[in-house]
Amino acid sequence: MAFPNMLYGRVLKSPHAHARVRSIDVSKAEKMGAVTITPDEIPDVTYCPRLVSVPEATYKDWKVLADKPHYVGEAIGAVAAESEEEAQKALEAIEVEYDVLGASFDAFDAMKPGAEQVHDEIYLKDDLLKVENNIGCQLSITEGDPIALEEADVVIERTYRTNRRYHNQLETKSVVVRPEADGGISVWSTTQTIHNTRLLLHDIYGIPMGKIRVYKVALGGSFGSSIHVNPVVTIAVALALKSRRPVKLSYTREEDIRDHCAYQMIFKLKLGANKNGMLAGGRLEAYLDIGAHQIQAYPLLGCIVGWWVSLYKLPYKDYVGKAVYTNKVPSCAFRGYGNPQISWVVETMMDELAGKIDIDPLDFRLKNYIGEGDLFWGQGPSVKSIIQSCGVEEILTKGAEMVDWYNRPNPEEQTGRYRRGWGVGRGYHTSSAGAPVPSSIVDFGGAILKMNEDGTFDYISALMDHGCGTQEAHVKIIAEELQVPVNKVNIIRGDTGTTVYDVCTHASRGVYSGGGAALKVAMKVQEQIRSFAGRILDAYPHAVRIRYDEETDQTIIFAEGIEGREVSYREIAETARHKNWGTVASVESYRQPSCPPHFTGYFVNVEVDTWTGKVKLLRVVAGADIGTVINPLLAAGQVHGGFAQGWSMTTLEDMPYDPIDGDLVNRGSIANYKVPTTQDLLDVDDLTVFFADTYEPTGPFGAKGIGEGALNPVAGTVANAIQNALGVRFFQLPITPIRILEALKEKEE
Amino acid sequence: MKIEITVNGRKRQFDVEPNKLLLNLVRDELHLTGTKYGCGIGECGACTVHLDGEAVLACMVLAVDADGKQVDTIEGVAEDGNLDPVQEAFIEEGAIQCGFCTPGFIMTTKALLKENPNPTEHEIREYLKGNYCRCTGYVNIINAVQSAAKKLQS
Numbered sequence: 079m080a081f082p083n084m085l086y087g088r089v090l091k092s093p094h095a096h097a098r099v100r101s102i103d104v105s106k107a108e109k110m111g112a113v114t115i116t117p118d119e120i121p122d123v124t125y126c127p128r129l130v131s132v133p134e135a136t137y138k139d140w141k142v143l144a145d146k147p148h149y150v151g152e153a154i155g156a157v158a159a160e161s162e163e164e165a166q167k168a169l170e171a172i173e174v175e176y177d178v179l180g181a182s183f184d185a186f187d188a189m190k191p192g193a194e195q196v197h198d199e200i201y202l203k204d205d206l207l208k209v210e211n212n213i214g215c216q217l218s219i220t221e222g223d224p225i226a227l228e229e230a231d232v233v234i235e236r237t238y239r240t241n242r243r244y245h246n247q248l249e250t251k252s253v254v255v256r257p258e259a260d261g262g263i264s265v266w267s268t269t270q271t272i273h274n275t276r277l278l279l280h281d282i283y284g285i286p287m288g289k290i291r292v293y294k295v296a297l298g299g300s301f302g303s304s305i306h307v308n309p310v311v312t313i314a315v316a317l318a319l320k321s322r323r324p325v326k327l328s329y330t331r332e333e334d335i336r337d338h339c340a341y342q343m344i345f346k347l348k349l350g351a352n353k354n355g356m357l358a359g360g361r362l363e364a365y366l367d368i369g370a371h372q373i374q375a376y377p378l379l380g381c382i383v384g385w386w387v388s389l390y391k392l393p394y395k396d397y398v399g400k401a402v403y404t405n406k407v408p409s410c411a412f413r414g415y416g417n418p419q420i421s422w423v424v425e426t427m428m429d430e431l432a433g434k435i436d437i438d439p440l441d442f443r444l445k446n447y448i449g450e451g452d453l454f455w456g457q458g459p460s461v462k463s464i465i466q467s468c469g470v471e472e473i474l475t476k477g478a479e480m481v482d483w484y485n486r487p488n489p490e491e492q493t494g495r496y497r498r499g500w501g502v503g504r505g506y507h508t509s510s511a512g513a514p515v516p517s518s519i520v521d522f523g524g525a526i527l528k529m530n531e532d533g534t535f536d537y538i539s540a541l542m543d544h545g546c547g548t549q550e551a552h553v554k555i556i557a558e559e560l561q562v563p564v565n566k567v568n569i570i571r572g573d574t575g576t577t578v579y580d581v582c583t584h585a586s587r588g589v590y591s592g593g594g595a596a597l598k599v600a601m602k603v604q605e606q607i608r609s610f611a612g613r614i615l616d617a618y619p620h621a622v623r624i625r626y627d628e629e630t631d632q633t634i635i636f637a638e639g640i641e642g643r644e645v646s647y648r649e650i651a652e653t654a655r656h657k658n659w660g661t662v663a664s665v666e667s668y669r670q671p672s673c674p675p676h677f678t679g680y681f682v683n684v685e686v687d688t689w690t691g692k693v694k695l696l697r698v699v700a701g702a703d704i705g706t707v708i709n710p711l712l713a714a715g716q717v718h719g720g721f722a723q724g725w726s727m728t729t730l731e732d733m734p735y736d737p738i739d740g741d742l743v744n745r746g747s748i749a750n751y752k753v754p755t756t757q758d759l760l761d762v763d764d765l766t767v768f769f770a771d772t773y774e775p776t777g778p779f780g781a782k783g784i785g786e787g788a789l790n791p792v793a794g795t796v797a798n799a800i801q802n803a804l805g806v807r808f809f810q811l812p813i814t815p816i817r818i819l820e821a822l823k824e825k826e827e
Numbered sequence: 828m829k830i831e832i833t834v835n836g837r838k839r840q841f842d843v844e845p846n847k848l849l850l851n852l853v854r855d856e857l858h859l860t861g862t863k864y865g866c867g868i869g870e871c872g873a874c875t876v877h878l879d880g881e882a883v884l885a886c887m888v889l890a891v892d893a894d895g896k897q898v899d900t901i902e903g904v905a906e907d908g909n910l911d912p913v914q915e916a917f918i919e920e921g922a923i924q925c926g927f928c929t930p931g932f933i934m935t936t937k938a939l940l941k942e943n944p945n946p947t948e949h950e951i952r953e954y955l956k957g958n959y960c961r962c963t964g965y966v967n968i969i970n971a972v973q974s975a976a977k978k979l980q981s
């Protein structure tokens with residue numbers, strides 16, 4: 079994107095993991111013609127960049143520019159100039175003096191008494207809180223009688239450590255901000271929510287909301303990294319307001335990798351089971367190494383316990399979760415929002431427990447899973463609803479048949495260089511955060527639908543589509559309800575001024591929740607069409623019927639059996655205009671009454687080379703219960719992509735820090751952060767995706783989500799397959815060749 | 828430095844700094860933004876264009892090195908308003924999710940199918956290994972390349 083007279087921005091970033099800025103001298107940069115901003119020129123507002131939770135559950139510790147940076151890469155200033163090159167030169171001319179402070183790069187070090195505090199004070203809603211031991215927030219929950227766990231026949235307790243992953247969405251975070259003559263701004267940015275972007279900019283800069291127009295733009299992937307308003311956006315607004323010119327600010331890949339990452343977690347899990355094959359209870363301690371700021375750590379603590387207790391029935395559950403500040407890049411949601419991490423842990427331990435009580439791991443899962451009719455609180459303790467559709471059994475039994483599960487190899491029998499193993503793992507994710515009662519999470523959307531004068535329709539929604547085909551699914555839903563071909567429904571790309579509020583495209587809510595709003599407006603529009611048709615045909619609106627006529631390419635409303643009583647959508651629209659009846663249109667908001675889980679169950683066959691430690695994928699059978707499948711190709715595509723990301727999480731990705739200078743060991747280069755290429759996955763014919771035959775009563779035409787559930791089971795499944803091949807379990811991700819070789823050596827000794 | 832490049836069939840003259848990347852020329856001066864920046868260091872393939880018919884990474888080519896040559900970008904692929912068979916195949920097979928990698932994949936696929944009209948899956952995976960996609964897991968992309976090969980042969 080470009081506008082005439084546009085400036086290019088560059089951001090001045092802290093080279094220190096923790097420091098106080100003593101002085102910033104921008105005089106040389108300004109002499110070069112650049113516009114500069116420093117912390118004291120920005121409104122002194124402490125905020126949270128993610129506005130999905132209610133204020134009472136929102137912790138705030140961000141500033142647009144930091145005068146005390148908390149990680150390498152945190153913004154302390156910015157410049158705008160006629161070209162990116164000039165901006166960079168100006169940036170390099172800024173002189174900064176720092177007082178360097180101590181820093182922590184590990185959650186457990188940070189919690190030690192005497193460790194340097196990342197933040198001394200933060201806000202919860204508007205109340206100032208003192209931070210102690212770097213614990214940003216915490217949550218604990220207990221349900222049931224601890225005796226159940228204490229007296230269980232078998233109890234296992236282990237510590238698991240996940241990796242720090244980078245979304246590596248192909249488009250780096252970018253924005254264009256244009257100041258407007260009325261004192262407002264127009265914003266085009268990488269975001270999963272235009273309305274929350276507007277809310278935050280209003281909160282920080284005090285510009286009246288109607289004068290902030292945030293436009294929908296196509297996104298080059300996001301995977302959760304723009305649920306919050308990205309720092310480039312808040313910074314570029316300041317540059318545009320000061321320069322009174324349009325400003326473009328795009329991060330380089332090296333900057334983007336120091337901008338966001340997934341939550342790294344350390345879990346201590348204790349699970350007990352009885353010889354009858356039933357789980358007895360569990361205790362989970364979760365430590366989130368959140369990095370330097372909170373984006374959504376508190377709701378995540380709720381989701382972690384939700385994800386944990388919603389896979390299997392646990393008569394007793396005890397949970398403590400702590401979000402710990404470290405001097406690292408702030409973590410944010412990444413497809414699955416903690417679910418891939420905790421599901422890896424649970425699925426690994428389920429296999430181990432099954433071995434201990436001598437039951438097949440698949441049967442063990444079938445005996446204990448949470449399914450139809452059960453209470454479900456995947457999105458955390460404040461979002462509860464009853465499961466009304468469940469394909470778990472179908473997925474597991476059908477998959478088992480397809481892969482001949484019960485004849486899989488026995489790990490102890492294999493000896494050669496190459497060893498093969500099968501693993502099974504389950505996953506699920508909520509579709510939206512809907513529920514019958516309000517919770518601490520905002521979850522509703524809205525849509526506008528109007529009939530054009532030629533009988534076609536314009537669909538206008540704020541819901542972002544970041545590559546999941548969400549809007550296409552909405553069009554199909556509307557087209558189905560109105561009985562028109564999909565090409566008669568146009569998607570209008572709106573902005574905050576022309577759409578009604580939608581919270582965000584996240585939580586796999588695009589089809590279920592956004593599609594719910596689309597269906598609601600389509601139903602209302604159909605009602606109005608019927609009423610106009612009734613007038614024209616002298617028939618009862620509720621009695622007329624609708625059909626699509628291929629020959630004329632028109633949808634027809636007719637009174638069945640009565641000759642001559644039919645009229646096309648086009649004629650209705652024309653008549654309504656000529657007779658001044660008005661436009662057929664509807665605007666609605668919609669909140670889903672439930673957050674139905676979409677379930678997944680994967681079977682994976684791997685071959686491990688015991689000389690090199692390399693793991694090769696041989697076969698994958700992936701079952702998914704997503705209710706009615708609205709977009710078969712793209713739904714399968716979600717499973718393919720989710721699997722690839724999960725495989726990458728399990729075997730490849732990590733972002734360790736250099737404790738000497740506090741920067742990433744990979745130095746921001748994706749050459750040193752490998753994700754799978756076309757050559758690292760399995761042949762197309764070796765990957766089978768199948769969908770369970772289910773119908774979600776609360777979903778639009780029976781549909782549920784799929785985006786996140788597609789990824790969640792992968793790590794557990796792959797880890798179990800590796801165990802089946804080698805007889806070794808891994809408690810740290812990623813499972814790299816080196817870790818495999820070390821474990822094999824240890825086993826031999 | 829003064830250079831002349833034929834961009835999508837049209838001759839154009841430019842006066843560029845010697846360090847200007849072809850990627851920046853194409854995006855910032857020609858406003859052909861279908862060619863994407865993903866990394867700038869030759870790691871992702873999002874910037875793939877054709878230089879005299881061969882797939883190259885525009886972030887790894889200096890604009891001056893394109894002097895006197897022909898540069899084709901994704902914007903020049905469709906003819907007379909009709910999509911190229913490779914583009915059609917990507918749409919039909921669901922090979923596009925966010926679409927950010929798609930122009931690069933299509934340019935690489937076109938080069939592949941010119942060299943090897945009937946590639947095996949193994950050959951496709953080998954040829955496309957420099958194009959990175961975070962969304963699709965490549966499955967529908969491989970299917971699309973195979974379907975495009977069939978379309979072009981018939």
Ligand code: FES
Nearest residue numbers: 865866867872886
């Ligand atoms: S931008 Fe050229 S290879 Fe990534």
Ligand code: FES
Nearest residue numbers: 925928960961962
């Ligand atoms: S479709 Fe998103 S990166 Fe390929």
